[in-house]
Amino acid sequence: MASVSEDNLELQEIQKLEGHTDRVWGLAWNPTSGADGVPAVLASCSGDKTVKIWQKSPSTSSFHLKATIEETHTRTVRSCSWSPSGKLLATASFDATTAIWEQVGDDFECLATLEGHENEVKSVSWNASGSLLATCSRDKSIWIWEALPGNEFDCVSVLQGHTQDVKMVLWHPSEDILFSCSYDNTIKVWAEDGDSDDWHCVQTLKEANNGHSSTVWSISFNATGDKMVTSSDDLSIKVWGADIVRVQSGEGYAPWKHLCTLSGYHDRTVFSVHWSREGIISSGAADDAIRLFVENQDDLGDGPMYRLLSKKEKAHEQDVNCVQWGSKESGLLASSSDDCSVKIWKLGPRH
Template sequence: MSLIDESFELREIQRLEGHTDRVWSLAWKPATGIGGVPAVLASCSGDKTVRIWEQSRLTGSFECKAVLEETHTRTVRSCAWSPSGKLLATGSFDATTAIWDKVGDDYECVSTLEGHENEVKSVSWNASGSLLATCGRDKSVWIWEVLPGNEFECVSVLQGHTQDVKMVQWHPSMDILCSCSYDNTIKVWAEDGDSDDWHCVQTINESSDGHSSTVWALSFNSSGDKMVTCSDDLTIKIWGADIMKMQSGDGIAPWKHICTLSGYHDRTIFSAHWSREGIIASGAADDAIRLFVPGENGLIDGPTYKLLLKKDQAHDMDVNSVQWSSAENRLLASASDDGTIKIWELAPPSGK
């Protein structure tokens, strides 16, 4: 039975309060929420802080365990855990990226990465944790190599976008980086095997079925053969690539448009995130969350995606980020301009 054949509701299980300004971004800590390890969530805000939330073993409720402050001097826009969960990277409008390590019960800033001319908008680790990507309002994408002793060396500054870069995201299994921008494009970056130079191998724009306005976010499915993007043009687009070709070393297979989801949000779509089991969540400036799942494959038009459920008034203001837990617990976290984070559970309707 497919997900579309089942009945679900998105049930709010907790509202997390503590930030004093809009909450921009969320990141679930890897390898938590499973095997008796409490789930851990990081959030970052316009209040210049990062908060670490941990689920209680006894009550199941999330509690704020740490507030990371007095390091960034402006809005903290993005946060991301390294694959091991040891380090947390945070990008700020103060033009720096901070690297945090947990020492005992406290988190310490062990490195500060400088170089962007102004606001850092997004941070992302590659699958092995050996590389960190950052991007910003200065239209550039930076790739940092992680060295021993919490040292970071910039190995490439990628110029190609003509406007503010909103997000960077590494492929889940290969060192391929995607970025999306205010210039309405998505760019795919890869390293040249001969020269070790990073370069753009594909630009997805409106002429290639891309978006017609700012692209705010992107996310890969767990197998890495599909990508979802969302935009100010009120659409969500699904892309596919021949992952087998890329894994075999036969070059970079281009991303091709699969389908466009439109008519589900009536204001800018800020966030889209793919769960491990293939459910796409979207959050938007209409204060709503939508969930999509694969539908029946069309014989002519190819794969389709269907609305699983909609949650209107999920927050009192814009939904800036939606993030599925990496554990198989169907927990979704959302962050909003209203200063709150909500934890949701995708579950059968009450009474069933």
């Protein structure tokens, strides 16, 4: 990848992946692919009730459709997430279920269907060890599932705290701390009580403490896990920080604090943000655009500020629903849209 210190970089479209017949909601790169000679693998999920698996060909460097998962879900598949081992794929659907899939040869076999939410499941996320799975729903609840031997999944906690539709759940990249964001404009942080094993809300980030003033759609962490970025219907992107060393040393929960707000870069809802391993924040929005931001190394102020690195005005024909960086080695960015397509991008010198 080109150096992010350059100002003459632009997102270059590598390939457009077509095949979905309805809007493409979520994307997930297989974490064990795209490095060490393993071809990059990307999952996309759609309103057409399917999940498609795309694989990069080593010979042509282009992506091709490897498999289509079209059984089990009877409504929109809203979110997909690979386990850290890359062996299992979880898919969350508006049919109120979450399915767990395993690749067997060139096909995917459904190992389990998790039921319990009253209605649409909006997001699914694995923790760093692959031992826990979190799901959230329009029913305002968050469920935590434990992965047991024999491909069994047991619900160990139902978290109530949001007052509206929960849009996304995401585990911290190294700690068993869960983050959720909602239509109620808040981000909640959940942790397990070491004494009772009960999960509870340890912090709520809201407008009163420099939080968002409208629906929060997306959360992502930097590589080290000491910074978090969120995006919202209020058209802003916010960066938060925490003393994660304190957590890792067993000193207890470290609260998250607002570091800065990026606004004025999108003029419609920012649906997705994702932080690359190199420290580039990508954002996708309902204005059909993608923006890239990096920390401003020249800043002499009181904290990290971020600057616009690159912008793509008409990245898609319609809303950009999701942006996801691949492995550091691949340097690829994937985006999905209401225009039924997935696009693969690379950051390169401006022509």
